[in-house]
Amino acid sequence: MSGKRVVKLPLQQAQAAKILEETAKDTSKLIFTNHAEERMNERGITRIDVIRVLCKGSIVEGPSLSAKGSWEMRVEGMSAGSSLTVAVAIDYKILEESSCVAIVITAF
Structure with a gap:
C-alpha cells in the first residue's frame, strides 16, 4: 500500500x-480566477485573507458536484477582524x- 489518501x-x-487547509498551505495548489482577483x-480582500478563511473557516454550503466536475463550496471565516x-x-x-487543487471563484 502506498499510503496515499484517496478522495472518497x-x-x-x-x-x-x-483538502482546503492543505492546498491553502501549499500556494502552488491554490488558483485564483480572474473574477476572484x-x-x-474591489472589496479590499487580500490573498492572505482568503488563505486564512480556507485554513480556519467553516464550510457552510456544499461540497456539491459542479457541471465542470469539480466540488464547489462556500467557506466562511474571519480575517483581520x-x-x-x-x-x-x-x-x-x-x-x-x-493531486487536488483549490480554485478560488470569488470572495466577499
Missing part, C-alpha cells in the same frame, strides 16, 4: 475542509488528496 466520493465536508481588489465568505472549488487529476 461523494466528497464530504470533513475531507473537503482538510477583480472582486477581491472581518467576516469573509470564499466560494471555492476543489479539482483533481486523480482521486488522491495530494
Whole structure:
C-alpha cells in the first residue's frame, strides 16, 4: 500500500475542509480566477485573507458536484477582524488528496 489518501466520493465536508487547509498551505495548489482577483481588489480582500478563511473557516454550503466536475463550496471565516465568505472549488487529476487543487471563484 502506498499510503496515499484517496478522495472518497461523494466528497464530504470533513475531507473537503482538510483538502482546503492543505492546498491553502501549499500556494502552488491554490488558483485564483480572474473574477476572484477583480472582486477581491474591489472589496479590499487580500490573498492572505482568503488563505486564512480556507485554513480556519467553516464550510457552510456544499461540497456539491459542479457541471465542470469539480466540488464547489462556500467557506466562511474571519480575517483581520472581518467576516469573509470564499466560494471555492476543489479539482483533481486523480482521486488522491495530494493531486487536488483549490480554485478560488470569488470572495466577499
